[in-house]
Amino acid sequence: MNEIVLKPKDHTRISLEAEVITPDSFAGKSLDEIENMMLYQGNRSVRLKERFDVSGSPCDTAADLRIIIDGDAPRTKRVGEKMSCGEIVVRGNIDMHVGAEMTGGKITVEGNADNFVGREMVGGLIHIKGNALDYVGGTARGKMEGMRGGEIIVDGDAGDHVGNFMYGGVIKIRGNVGQSAGQHMRGKGTIIIGGNSWSRVGCEAADGTILVKGKVHLSTASLGYGCIGQVVKDPELGGDVIEGEFYELRADMGYEPKCGIAKVYASVGLNEHILPGGRTSVPRKGDMPVNRDMLPYLKIYHEEMIVKGGKK
Amino acid sequence: MIEEKENIVCPFCGCLCDDGVVKVEDNKIVGTRNLCRIGHKKFESAQHGRAESPRIRKNGELVPVTLEEAFDKAAEILVNAERPLFYGWSATCAEATQVGCELTEACRGIIDCTATICHAPSIEAIQDQGAPLSTLGEVMNRADLILYWGCNPMHAHPRHMSRYSVYPRGFFRKRGRKSRTIMVFDPRRTDTAKLADLHVQISPASDHMLVHTFREILNSYDVTHETVAGIPADAIRETMEAMAQHQWCILFFGMGLTQQMGKDRNIDVAIQLMHELNKYIGIRTTLMPMRGHFNVAGANITICSETGYPFAVDFSRGYPRYLPGETSAMDVLYRGEVDAMLNIGANPGTSFSNRALSHMAKIPLINIEPHNQQLLQISDVVFSPAMVGIECEGTAYRMDNVPIKLRKVVEPPENRLPDVVILTEILKRVKELKGKGA
Amino acid sequence: MDNKLYNLVTKEEKCYGCGNCVVACPVNAYNDPAVAGGKGPEQLDKVIMCVENGVIKILNMGLCKGCGTCIEECPDGAIGLEVNYTT
Incomplete structure (x- = not known):
């Protein structure tokens, strides 16, 4: 695999828009041509060599090309936008829209990423080793179709609106997520959350699956606890079997059944607070914030659910 | 006389x-x-406390200069900026906003209006869900159920109830207030709530949950909680039943819904509820944001008709782009991306976060504002214009997006030009400077 | 003051100038169609009260029959009825 290394030179406050940094547009170009590609900064345009030291071995086929951003690029937007093959490695932080609308290939970010990771992506793999901010796998404003395929893995935490308007693909967050995860999910997408989920999980979701291994904070009454009301053991989601017992719940009772049923799986062990009379335990450090106690009002009976799940 | x-x-x-x-x-x-x-x-106070006309900051002091000098300085700042921001537009006329859009395009900057920190979530939700809207005249003639959610018109829009919505006698509501039912959803016992037939005192920041519970009832699920959002389930069922007795309903909502946790998602479900009320019960239901400044709706409409997007429009590549969160005023200021700013018809000094303000203090700031306001202390070029609607004419849009011609009442003081003229002069100079550069 | 059982009293410092009382008042609405539709009064000699300089002002006390509608519509008690027992 041929590598092209871009070393960021200096940090400017005004973001660079670097949608040309993709294997597709680098393929078939000499180093000199790559150095002279245009980036946008504010209302000016700059040559790539003014912001990055370019080295490495170019090649003709995009699929054999690996672009390495060797350092921190916290103000470089749109890296890997619309890429279809090849690989991008970022050895540091990256700004918004990394891997937006990508159709294939692989992006690895070793630091953190800003908003809109994998916005409207169709295929490929994005791996964020740090944290990601809001709208992971989401949409641009006003668009009704989010992520359609591919996979996003975030090793740290993610912000709000993970998988907004998601139609397909898999998002795996190892840490906690903010509010409204999986809101407006419309297709067969899957979101797996390793940590806790802040309020409004799966609100207005018509279809799709959300699994929360940690706590589910209830600040929407519409999580249909008791509607499906069963306990599922080791569900298979996103190609993996996830160990443990989970309540299977309906995400949005307001939605008409004909749209499909969005499901939320919440782990049995950590979600006792959703049961009648259950109080949230004292929040630990790193736990999701608990600001209001709306939880003990749910009338679901743990025993009944276990029985139902057991029969299945 | x-x-x-x-x-x-x-x-x-x-x-x-x-x-x-x-x-x-x-x-x-x-x-x-x-x-x-x-x-x-x-x-009454329009003619008092006016800012001195054009001033430029020299050696840390605002010094009075001629209009020509101030125009030149403003144009120079904007032409040299890499990412200028044009903010405000809510307390000026639609014509000025039109020139502002042209100026933004010429400078390839960002144009944003004060909606970005108040009713932008409403607009975003409307983009996602669509919205059944109406005019205030329709409300007066037809509405028999009026919901005020997260707003307090008695304090913020004092004549809203008496002039447009509750008290006037309409064609189908001949007895005025007696023909209508008022419900107020507010965590506080506001003055509006005191006038209501039903005050639903929800616990703070749980509006989303309550709207959802209404939707559950409409979709024939029972409420599985004893209490939702601080309201007993029975009371919620009764409220829903009471709402269903009416014919024509309007939801007025304010900052209480748009600027709490969830922001646009709260409006999102509210629109969904309106849709379901229309669909299942047949109450004709519409909704209307309670816009604050007199022309904030006009700023949205004008920017939308000029550029295609309602606010937070980025011209940095020569064509309009829109993505709140990336191109909205607060975000670019927060990230410190802006390197010059023009403020007109707004007072960010009282409404922006400290971090945004501290960045504004570092960059050249052109301020077009009739009165002495907080922002003058960090402004570099100050224009004192004639006040729209008092000293010059202009078009403004009411909260239901109806354009109304503002009128001139008194003559402006000497050397006070209308906003449109100031912006046109700056635009002329910007175009000259850009022409020279090319 | 007119020699009547009921007198309207106003507290200007409490008034928002919202005009609820002006529009709600049945006498005003009957005498001035503009008020019935929510606007400010156009015939000042035919209405009981109007909003002047941002606060409520009683114009023609003689027209008031003391029905008390205006009091119900003021959230802040800026307008009230005084009972004149001596007459």
């Missing part, structure tokens, strides 16, 4: 009451009739 000028439009809040009477004596406003306390104060 006191001259009474009739049918004056009040340029204060989104109500744009057009029946005001202003008393003028020797080009001085001495009194008003029919206008509320806020509107009266706007007219």
Whole structure:
């Protein structure tokens, strides 16, 4: 695999828009041509060599090309936008829209990423080793179709609106997520959350699956606890079997059944607070914030659910 | 001799009451009739505390200069900027916003209006869900159920209830207040709530949950909680039943819904609820945001008609782009991306976060503002224009997006030009400078 | 003050100038169609009260029959009825 290394030179406050940094547009170009590609900064345009030291071995086929951003690029937007093959490695932080609308290939970010990771992506793999901010796998404003395929893995935490308007693909967050995860999910997408989920999980979701291994904070009454009301053991989601017992719940009772049923799986062990009379335990450090106690009002009976799940 | 000028439009809040009477004596406003306390104060204090006309900051002091010099300086700042921001537009006329859009395009900057920190979530939700809207005239003639959610018109839009929504007698609502039911959803016992037939005192920041519970009931699920959002389930069922007895419902909502946790998602579900009320029960239901400034709706409409997007429009590549969160005023200031700013018809000094303000203090700031305001302390070029609706004419949009022509009441003081003229002069110079550079 | 059982009293410092009382008042609405539709009064000699300089002002106390509608519509008690027992 041929590598092209871009070393960021200096940090400017005004973001660079670097949608040309993709294997597709680098393929078939000499180093000199790559150095002279245009980036946008504010209302000016700059040559790539003014912001990055370019080295490495170019090649003709995009699929054999690996672009390495060797350092921190916290103000470089749109890296890997619309890429279809090849690989991008970022050895540091990256700004918004990394891997937006990508159709294939692989992006690895070793630091953190800003908003809109994998916005409207169709295929490929994005791996964020740090944290990601809001709208992971989401949409641009006003668009009704989010992520359609591919996979996003975030090793740290993610912000709000993970998988907004998601139609397909898999998002795996190892840490906690903010509010409204999986809101407006419309297709067969899957979101797996390793940590806790802040309020409004799966609100207005018509279809799709959300699994929360940690706590589910209830600040929407519409999580249909008791509607499906069963306990599922080791569900298979996103190609993996996830160990443990989970309540299977309906995400949005307001939605008409004909749209499909969005499901939320919440782990049995950590979600006792959703049961009648259950109080949230004292929040630990790193736990999701608990600001209001709306939880003990749910009338679901743990025993009944276990029985139902057991029969299945 | 006191001259009474009739049918004056009040340029204060989104109500744009057009029946005001202003008393003028020797080009001085001495009194008003029919206008509320806020509107009266706007007219009464318009001619006091005016900022001195054009000033430029030299050696840390604002020094009075000629208009020409100030125009040149402003154009120079904007031409040299890499990412200029044009913010405000809510307390000026639609014509000025039109010129502003052209100026933004010429400078390839970002144009954003004050909606970005108030009713932008409503617009975003409408983009996602669509919205059943109506005019205030329709409300007056048809509405028999009026919901005020997260807003307090008695304080913020004092004449809203008496002029447009609750008290006037309409074609189908002949007895005025007695033909209508008022419900207020607010965590506080506000003055509006005191006038309501039903005050649903929800616990703070749980509006989303309550709207969802209404939707569950409409979709024939039972409420599985004893209490939702601080309201007993029975009371919620009864509220829903009471709502279903009506024919024509309007939801007025304010900051209480748009600027709490969830932001646009709260409006999102509210629109969904309106849709389901229309669909299942057959109550004709519409909703209307309670816009604050007199022309904030107009700023959205004008920017939308000029560029295709309602606010937060980025011209940095020569064509308009829109993505709140990336191109909205607060975000670019927060990230410190802006390197020059023009503020017109707004007072970010009282509404922006400290971090945004501290960045604004570092960059050249052009301020077009008639009165002495907090932001003058960090402004580099100051213009004091004629006030739209008091000293010059212009078009403004009411909260239901109806355009209303503002009228001139008194002559502006010397050297005060209308916003449109100031912006046109700056635009002319920007185009000259850009022409030279190319 | 007119020699009547009921007198309207106003507290200007409490008034928002919202005009709820002006529009709600049945006498005003009957005498001035503009008020019935929510606007400010156009015939000042035919209405009981109007909003002047941002606060409520009683114009023609003689027209008031003391029905008390205006009091119900004021959230802040800026307008009230005084009972004149001596007459």
